[in-house]
Amino acid sequence: MTKPEKIDTKEAAKLAALSPFELKDELIKAAGGGAVQRAANFSMLNAGRGNPNFVATIPRHGFWQLGLFAMRESERSFAYMPEGVGGFPKHEGLGERFELFLRENKGVQGIDFLASAVSYVRDQLGLSAGDFLYEVCEGILASNYPVPDRMLKLSEIIVGQYLRREMIGKHPFIGEFDLFAVEGGTAAMTYIFNTMRENHLIKPGDTIALGMPIFTPYIEIPRLNDYQLNVVSLNADVESHWQYSKAELDKLRDPKIKAFFLVNPSNPPSVKMNDESLQQIADIVKDRPDLILLTDDVYGTFADDFVSLFALAPKNTILVYSYSKYFGATGWRLGAIATHRDNVLDRLIAELPDNAKKELHARYESITTEPDKLKFIDRLVADSRTVALNHTAGLSTPQQVQMVLFSLFSLMDTPDAYKNALKRLIRSRKRALYEEVGISFDEADKNQVDYYTILDLEFLGERAYGRDFVDWMMKNTEPSEMLFRLAREARVVLLPGRGFGTPHPSGRVSLANLNESDYRKIGRAIRTLLADYVERYNVATGKTLDKNKVL
Template sequence: MPARPVLAGAVSYVRDQLGLNAGDFLYEMCEGILACNYPVPDRMLRLSEVIVGQYIRKEMIGNHPFIGEFDLFAVEGGTAAMTYLFNSMRENHLLKAGDTIALGMPIFTPYIEIPELNDYQLVELNINADADARWQYSNKELDKLRDPKVKAFFLVNPSNPPSVRMSDESLEYLASIVEERPDLIILTDDVYGTFADDFTSLFALCPRNTILVYSFSKYFGATGWRLGVIATHRDNVFDEQLKALPEAQRKSLHKRYNSITTTPDDLKFIDRVVADSRTVALNHTAGLSTPQQVQMVLFSLFSLMDTPDAYKQAMKRLIRKRKAALFREIGIAPEEGDPNVVDYYTLLDIEQLGGKAIGPDFVKWVLSSQEPVELLFRLAEEAGVVLLPGRGFGTRHPSGRVSLANLNESDYVKIGRSIRKLFEEYVEKYNQATGNKANKNVVKK
């Protein structure tokens, strides 16, 4: 059958490249597919953790020096990772009501909304990426993290919605801040990292302080499978802070976890996340379903065995071809040459596109006289496509975020034509309102 060479290659890779027992691997995979047992260990199946860990090393750490080992918890996608981590940080007194957390903005909406819930009541401090600086964080913004009142920093890298990875310079600068703030907790959500060129996670630079969240959903087009992992280094600041808690809090946590271990004080943070995910009492039935873990392993092995990265290059070509079709119909060439642009999403920003095509006076007129959300409603009506706001969720601005991973190329052509039509109408209104004679066809096909 067509899949046979792939499966045979997977067994060979596990045995020869990873040094694992082929029989043990086959047994774990077959038992996992049959789903005839609870996930054991509950955090992640033993060999599955090793194999997925190799994938994480390849895609998130790459060639960056990395000392020590890390643990993985297999979860139901990035969604579950966020839910479990917020909950466990609260339950274990790493974050409490009134604490300040920093958010790398713009960011995926739930990272803004969850801390505001009555469950957490955290104070949010924005670390703002600069749209005019290609969505990078300035050193001045990152310096906000030097304030000891900031307990944690949550970011999505590459960012959502701009889809730009942190520059190497910013990563190094942030790592230097962590050296001064060894108590700072970092959560980096790197789901789009596999679409970036030469991606290195903050987890690679600051492993002791960083919780890594990764999901297989985007890269493999498998959102329905709900596949993700939480990673923590075995030598980490979270376990260190747990041991340093006041005696009363440690006794309270001792009582919380003593039903699952005889040494609750020694229970690692990541294993507490597992227990908390099942309200502790159901820890014995915790863990991601075994067929889901098998699928995660197959995705990982597929990538690990693809030494020339043929799949990755094909994905990048696909989304960039769609982007080219989109901007070709708009009639404006997209900005090129930024190695940090990932292109999983692209932004249709009337302010930037209008400034490039017509000029700054036209942009001022649009911002002052036109309804910011018109772009989104027009695209929904004319192209049958619903876009999200482009300048960050909850922001009123004439821009939209287009995912280049979800539609056929013909759909991006429709979006481009709708944008062009809207541009031409804006220019005509602008000429009538100001007496100018800007050419509505200045954007040439």
């Protein structure tokens, strides 16, 4: 490693104010320039973003074949017109024509999957195969508005079954839940914060709690002028494998806290909350039935035996799920919001003072004759289109069709072959990274998910070299110096853990978006950088720490 460039104090302050996702762009710039000599074949390794480099191919093949069938159905309606005009599919005889299509295309990628999907919908879910085919054909053609606007009728049932399998599993669950199909998890966050504010569930000056570390927008949104919320942090402890202590979770007993927002498994540590903590929150809710919980469980499908907080405290919990990571579908923008049909949100709205009820009655009276009875999840739909455009609300129908096919793909994969393949893939990448950094690889923690890994420099540095070394390093380096050195000198881009609310300087490594050999290169670069700081420490203090010591 070369002698590090000092970061200007004013520049450091500006960088510290950036979201980690914006700082990433500065790190990418740093990785692409400078006068440092590099091997010609050592291109930039960007482990800073969680976009996976894998995709689920089988349900995509099914999507394109379904599209061809739907086009054939459309062209039947106006076959007498040669100008390229099609119509809506016809329900009558649709199943027979689909069977003919399958026979004609036997052996083509995606055909067997479609045949199995229709069989599963009919035989396992007990739904009408004809109704299902009509819904997905019309949906993939995008020939009609989303009706119902919250989610297509059979699509909601199928996606609901997928979420039951992946988020609830074998845990007892009483009652039903509603779904709102949205443009990914980020849209879900935007809509939920907005509708909670519009319906007086949160207001400026209110207090919410965040489970830290957490996806950065959950930290940034409450600070915005739109919300101006006070935040209580519940801090997971790196020394306890990123779990929350009982004392931290007991902060939720404070009646000032209106809502608790959680990403589970966590981002960036990528650890699922243990069973004891989930149960403690469920017990707290019994004492605090007014507490609103939001759990963002996008990484749950990478965990072993995952159970969502939604399963343990369904009436108080908003579930947010995105298809982006598990199916390699960030560009599709597919997500869902789930609420139990008997939930605290509707109850709290019903208990609002008369002046607030009158205001909300006026807000929603243009879309329903009984605005006071409008459920929270339907208010989400209306607010997502500023109420006045509620009649054109809803996720685009081709997106909903792809969401349904992803769900059916997972539901039919009873041995979890796809899931286990992804787990093997990302865990082999983590092993490669840790071996090169020199960190002992602990596979015993059943709560590790490994979509990301976080390298906590204070924790690892103290474990390997002692507290004096860590104190010296903290005093003599800027918080982002090591990340910029990795970018400039090794062309490696990581995200700062502090941007996600970690207490110590750290780097988030996505294990989803590069190949195993790349993670070995990243590990070697990190090891070289740490060795350089150990050498500098030895020179400055006269000590003789072993720079090759295992972390």
